[in-house]
Amino acid sequence: MSKKFWSNIFLALGVFLAFAGVxxxxxxxxxxxxIESNTSSKIIDGATYEENIKGVIPITLTQYLHKAQTGxxxxxxxxxxxxxxxxxxxPVMKQYLQQSQxxxxxxxxxxxxxFSMASQKQITDFYSTFATPMSFMGTPTVALLxxxxxxxxxxxxxxxxxxxxxxxxxxxxx
Numbered sequence: 001m002s003k004k005f006w007s008n009i010f011l012a013l014g015v016f017l018a019f020a021g022v023x024x025x026x027x028x029x030x031x032x033x034x035i036e037s038n039t040s041s042k043i044i045d046g047a048t049y050e051e052n053i054k055g056v057i058p059i060t061l062t063q064y065l066h067k068a069q070t071g072x073x074x075x076x077x078x079x080x081x082x083x084x085x086x087x088x089x090x091p092v093m094k095q096y097l098q099q100s101q102x103x104x105x106x107x108x109x110x111x112x113x114x115f116s117m118a119s120q121k122q123i124t125d126f127y128s129t130f131a132t133p134m135s136f137m138g139t140p141t142v143a144l145l146x147x148x149x150x151x152x153x154x155x156x157x158x159x160x161x162x163x164x165x166x167x168x169x170x171x172x173x174x
Contacts, residue, residue, distance in 0.1 A: 075104050
């Protein structure tokens, strides 16, 4: 075999190893950040979750739909005690409730919540309030509704106090 053939093989192998090393380093860094993030999170139990969200106003799905259908402007927190993401988010909700100028309604999305006894039409109607321009992405969700539709929303356990304050600002500007 010629020198050129072996040179090309070694060159290809060198390029492959160089890129493989870079990929390994970035995966390693990403894995470390995730592990570090997960270990710094405090686990919130159901009782602490309920304490953290004290101050919300529980509503049924029927009440939620009535508010939406009559065009009322309101803020709703959709979550449930068994949801690990809702529990992780609950300390932020606690801070928000301490400074909120508007009532925050709570719609229990859990197995024993309002949806457990709801008709298919009620469930469909709930999702239709999130139809355009926003869609329901799961729990926890905090949304501002006005005239029957979501006009501002944040979802996920990475929601910050600043995100919630933006919903208040949107409420005040509607």
